[in-house]
Amino acid sequence: MSVNVGILGGTGAVGQRFIQLLDGHSDFELVAITASDDSAGKSYREAAKWRVDSPIPDWVGDIEVRETDPQAVPDDVDLLFSSLPSGVAEVVEPRFTEAGYVVSSNSSNSRMADDVPLVIPEVNGEHLDLLEVQQDERGWDGALVKNPNCSTITMVPTLAALDRFGLETVHVSTLQAVSGAGYDGVTSMEIIDNVIPHIGGEELKMETESRKLLGSFDGTEIDHHDVNVSASCNRVPTLDGHLENVWAETRKDIDTDDARGAFADAPTLDLPSAPDPLIEVFENPDRPQPRLDRTLGGGMQIAVGGLQNTPSGLQYNCLAHNTIRGAAGASLLNGELLVREGWV
């Protein structure tokens, strides 16, 4: 099986991660890359300032970049990944879904829309069925699926595992890498020898997206979980890898062994990019660390450590690679699920 895929907005940092991950992918063949109008017509090599730490694949360098317009994308593309700026995505993604394309998008727009599934395959893959409602309501032939924000993805697989004990309250403090803001998002003057204790909109995303992801789909709509998440988000001088300090309070008392058991039971899917296990637990309290552990499982695993019982709930740290599991890899995995579930 080979599925022809394209990338909307493929020259930026997340776009380059898509290309790294698609290079040699077992099921997907990259056949189209779009970008802004001034890049259209150039070779990808020329249009993108390649910045990741493996050389640009030759076959990608030669691809001619297209306009981000349904007319410009060949008909035999079955699946589109989107890493467009959210303002652009808001306007452009519906044009593609109207034209019949299935879009797996990392852009932050429309994530909380009632008829848009927000999916982490190992957590709530069944929310994909919301696409029937979406197609009905919007009259689309195509479909739009979103993955959550990078800081949300890092934590929610662990919360889903703990929800068997009745998740009630979560405090989470994040130490987020600069790549999460995009290539130009954080200047060096801002972050060398410094921390920025604020990331616009991030805390709200963690609080609301978590509730939707952990919610249940009744065939018509998503019933959001009532967990109360309180997030404090910080930017720190790391390149990749979001580390998060979590306290989770549950209805039933749990100890660290209960948590280990729950994490070990987290599902592993039979999809090309799905890690096994989903959650890797470290016993050394000084792990996971961003630089040493962000590429576990090809950057798709959730690393957990520092498990402790406290009077304020189960305390632990979790870590994931923010531009792989938290962005391009998230959309890719959603794409793999869309194929398996017959939407592509």
Added chain:
Amino acid sequence: MSVNVGILGGTGAVGQRFIQLLDGHSDFELVAITASDDSAGKSYREAAKWRVDSPIPDWVGDIEVRETDPQAVPDDVDLLFSSLPSGVAEVVEPRFTEAGYVVSSNSSNSRMADDVPLVIPEVNGEHLDLLEVQQDERGWDGALVKNPNCSTITMVPTLAALDRFGLETVHVSTLQAVSGAGYDGVTSMEIIDNVIPHIGGEELKMETESRKLLGSFDGTEIDHHDVNVSASCNRVPTLDGHLENVWAETRKDIDTDDARGAFADAPTLDLPSAPDPLIEVFENPDRPQPRLDRTLGGGMQIAVGGLQNTPSGLQYNCLAHNTIRGAAGASLLNGELLVREGWV
């Protein structure tokens, strides 16, 4: 008034901060510096590898370093500051207090001992009276006062202010600078492009020291506060300045204006090194930041920002300079209080 002071263990990172802060001090005159035996007899300039970012004061460079022994310290020294390694301090500090010296110590040993006052002057200066019990029980002519750990000091002045609303539960996540581990404590290979989500013993210090500091002294002993503090401590790639994300839950409902009022009411003391105000509140949510705000009030102020109401309590960030307010400046301020209260 001029008080002759000395430093026990004055060649290390905290010792150098003591010297910076004593240079030009209105009331204290530095007359003696001790260090390990292999430094004794050398000039301070020769013994210390001066590493702070202002030149070594000439008059200090010429001081001859002494052995860390009561015999080696001149009799006219009225007050000693200690930045000895805690293992050494455990053995040596009692020798000085037995010999009649008053010691204001930053070392971590004995902080939780029943008869040792653990003091932040603006928070619990009245705990100094415990020294009468100490002298009685130990038969000392001198006295030993401790200041808390740097991460504790950063947070507790804000907690003390909020306790008027009945402090019950605190979650705190720290982003601590490398200087907190001493000059050689964190290697560059460990921390460049990285975070270490564990600092040995630090979480327990924050939890237990906070209870003692916020406790009340009944004339005989300290009744520790029953607040439940749960800390998650991280080392980040900053040089100086501990930033902390706090959630404080109180018996009475409070909003951010209540908190602003409480912070504004925090006491300011009439001591040379006491900042005014004690707590500076920023309204821009991306402040305070370690690099930009750690030297507020000469490094003695507590900076607060990001005030929010959440269902999980009052959320905010606080920041202090860990080797000034959190170490050398803390001991110095305790020394100033000891003088004012007649113990020196």
Added chain:
Amino acid sequence: MSVNVGILGGTGAVGQRFIQLLDGHSDFELVAITASDDSAGKSYREAAKWRVDSPIPDWVGDIEVRETDPQAVPDDVDLLFSSLPSGVAEVVEPRFTEAGYVVSSNSSNSRMADDVPLVIPEVNGEHLDLLEVQQDERGWDGALVKNPNCSTITMVPTLAALDRFGLETVHVSTLQAVSGAGYDGVTSMEIIDNVIPHIGGEELKMETESRKLLGSFDGTEIDHHDVNVSASCNRVPTLDGHLENVWAETRKDIDTDDARGAFADAPTLDLPSAPDPLIEVFENPDRPQPRLDRTLGGGMQIAVGGLQNTPSGLQYNCLAHNTIRGAAGASLLNGELLVREGWV
């Protein structure tokens, strides 16, 4: 004596340094700040995102920002400092000089123009007399003086001192701080755990500006020095302070003591911002270091170290604070010289 001064383009990183340096200046009173049109009319506090590590002076925060236009600047301003982007400066600075203003500019345009003095007061203050030629040729009532590029300023005072031995060839490799590129010039993704071995145009600036600075003025024009400078410029992850590795070959053989003597003889001027001595020589081979030594002499000193004789010439390192001695402080010192020499 008090001279009313203004800043053209005062909201950026160099503009903020101007304000830090003018706060409390003995001779200059800041009375006007201009910026781009969308800032005009706002208070400085509102228009500038204040980013330096001392609080914004209150009296400056209240100044109303003006348009960068001669009409908008009050007549009683005697001297203007310019930190405009060079493209803007190219157009705007002549409008001010035509209108009679004396402009001491840090912008890179016109530095190599035949009738524009490029000045480091301790090196070639006599080049100011070129202003007579400038006013004649251009018909200006005002005058335009430039200071060189930050990487040039760091090195040229040492070269000027060594020129008594007949400077012939210079190899210089720079390790430049990110602030040299402006607040947004280097992204964190580019420089964390990295070096960028290229700074556009920088090598040529060092090579040509050095020749002009070391040249002689014959009353009509500057005769450029024939020293052959070959520069290799690198951006490194430091915030402030350009460090440079220099090899200087001279006609006469010199040893390190000759060099020490020459550096000690470097002139110190009787101007408010002039450091004394101009050049500070370190004997410890691991100094100067950017973080520890960049603020020597208020950031106006040139620190030198690592002096060695080699078969390829005298080898040494030099360091200066790139946004003080290398930018705002450079223009300020030129302004002080302009006043002393009667041009203001």
Added chain:
Amino acid sequence: MSVNVGILGGTGAVGQRFIQLLDGHSDFELVAITASDDSAGKSYREAAKWRVDSPIPDWVGDIEVRETDPQAVPDDVDLLFSSLPSGVAEVVEPRFTEAGYVVSSNSSNSRMADDVPLVIPEVNGEHLDLLEVQQDERGWDGALVKNPNCSTITMVPTLAALDRFGLETVHVSTLQAVSGAGYDGVTSMEIIDNVIPHIGGEELKMETESRKLLGSFDGTEIDHHDVNVSASCNRVPTLDGHLENVWAETRKDIDTDDARGAFADAPTLDLPSAPDPLIEVFENPDRPQPRLDRTLGGGMQIAVGGLQNTPSGLQYNCLAHNTIRGAAGASLLNGELLVREGWV
């Protein structure tokens, strides 16, 4: 073919790189690891604090660490790699060579000894024949081969290529990563927001080792090249990858195309760890960069960029991974050459 190999001093940073590189090696099977006495008897997993960014191979974790003593190493080990501290190596390596072992060592001792070949296979593999002299003179059954210092290796392959034009004078300024000093070699307090313009002994190593490497072997001794190398060495805040600014002056005039040709002609060996090409030339002047390009060719390639003609010679930058091509990979490649040349 499979050769049994061991590592002397295998628990440190370079030892861990050896293990990464030997994991899956086509010709070598790792069968023994030695370390200091207090590690002997432990499993490798227990003895080594594993710090590289790929998980410890399981089969290595279970190896029992041995004493660094010929008696403790099994007889069927054919080749030993050494990453012992040089003081230890000075004493211990001869015990192994006397006992008949062939040792390929990265330790800095004895590199300049007359009868010890200092080898980069692509540069001076023929120097291996000096081992006959060594065995004769020392009465060893075994043999000792050294690779040069990491900063030397980065540059010398480019100098060897240019020597066809008659290499006369080299100026080189280095920007070296912290890993070059070993895991604990540079503290975070020393290097965050800083550069250290001095690395003890490094400049001399670059100057003398280069001459030996570029020298010729006449069957009896090495005739050192008479090139005059002048080095200025700096430590910068990068984790891995030494970047070097080079100016090379040659007897014959050369332009950048001549240099490109010479670099393209650099030999590529048919050895498992030898890169092809040896030297990769970048045309974009801002490359190579340490973080982006240090893993080229598995970390064994020399990256070159910024080629320019200057009046002071050919100017360019070169980069290599200091703990792969500059340390463990260098010894490994020497080991592969020793096998091919029949010494093992």
